[in-house]
Amino acid sequence: MTINPDFHSSTNTTAFSYFQIDDSWKSRTGKGVSVAVIDSGIDENHPDLKGKIKESVEAKAENKRIIFESSDTGDSAGHGTACAGIIAKIASEAEFYSIKVLGAGGLGDGQAFLAGLEYAIKKRYRVINLSLGTTKPQFFSPLHDLLDRAYQAGCIVVAAANNLPQPSFPSVFSSSLISVIKSAETDPFNFGFHYGEVIELTAPGVNVRTAWLGSGYRNLTGNSFACPHIVGIIAQLLEAYPKLTPFQVKSALYGIAKENQEKHRTEK
């Protein structure tokens, strides 16, 4: 199957032939694809990440609003580095943009995280890895708005499941949010589909070995480590098919996940 990027100009297309993917995307490296990591920052000195971070900013509170300034304080918790490390292992040439919203002190949790998301959308970063979340009801509405704006801007937001409020229909169709939960699977290409209110994918998230502070490595378990696996896959897809919209990306991932499921079933 191949995606036809010239769908609009082609005269001989059917719905079936339009949406086709072959496996060539698996050999891609995410070259030229912008990936934003909204997290605790990224350790730019880690051997796995050297030279891959194009820009690092961090949130600062100013007059009850958030501004983003250039950051050189690296990673305050290790998590951001871990996520970036997972993405870089799958898409080794992706371009990283670190948006540090954690450990800045004096910021309301939800506010800084939403501001970070808004910043990434304004910058039109193609894929956004969202490790933080909010459960405060007053942020549900701004979050829906932001996810819709991300969709309009062509930005794909990937978040750990159970972390963000479940959008209700029909916004789930317009929102670019892809939520991911962990599985014990180890092959990043073998991600699955888990039906829920929001598109949910499963990806490796148990004992994932990845970069950590101090140029080290750790074994990590959690939904927030499954999330970057999907981000890496999306970076590969986008290098192969740069014009994909968020909706098409979601459809592609769903298709691939279903295929994985079928393969798994027939292999048994």
Next chain:
Amino acid sequence: MVFKSLLLYSHSLFVKRGIFEENQTIPKTDEKNAKKMQKDLPKKMQTLIETFDVANVLTEPLTRSIENLLRVSAATMNSEEASVLIRDGDQGDLRFLSAIGKVADKLLNLRVPAGKGIAGFVLSSGQPMAVADVGDEQTFYDEVDRKTGYSTQTILATPLRHNGEIIGVLEYVNRIGEPPFESFTPDEMDNAAMFAEVIASLVNAYESAKLLRDFGSKMLSDKNEPDYIEIRNWLRTLRDSTEHREMMDLAVLLREIAARGDGERQLCRELLESILRFSDTKTETSFLNF
């Protein structure tokens, strides 16, 4: 001494409401009222003391319950070091509230700065996490290990959630026996989440009781308690979440307005309702100063 301050407090309230003028001595006709107030004071004191005692009774056993829960849950996880951290202030800092294990006494009241370490991250993200296999040169829990001399090799951290807010972090560190330790499994993470639910409500009860106790001691203090303004100033210094403080501040303000009379209550209600209507139509969602 306390009776006197309560009397003066009520007097100042009457002054505020325009019932008495400043520096006016209590007129003879109101001496009956003053005597009545004096008689009511023991009852007021009684209530305050009861509040104080109840809060005390609530706080002490609660920390012990939390400790017991830690012991039981740690045993099911084949771990013997566990701790509960809670928010300290509104900057996102954490402080150890309860701990069991070899270095428990060193951990109590130790602070973890905002966003630092696994606990800092779990507090902000609300996502449970297990991290394993610390390199021998540098532990990732430097902040804490340095102060306790303990070595964190594998850790499971899960958020404590109450009413949709993350109020703290529950941690399990290492396993019973000698290293190398097995990392915590997803099933153990699920178990920890269940314990977290119970522990979260205990922690919340502890915090509320503590608030009550602090308020009780404030009311009983010797100082001249002037008026609502000081209560609100004191509320501002409370170690509590900003939102909670603001809500309590609003509540005190509302009480003050409501106490002033019919006209004020009516106006207040109209204003508040129009704010609600405005809020419903508001489209502003940007937090960014761009």
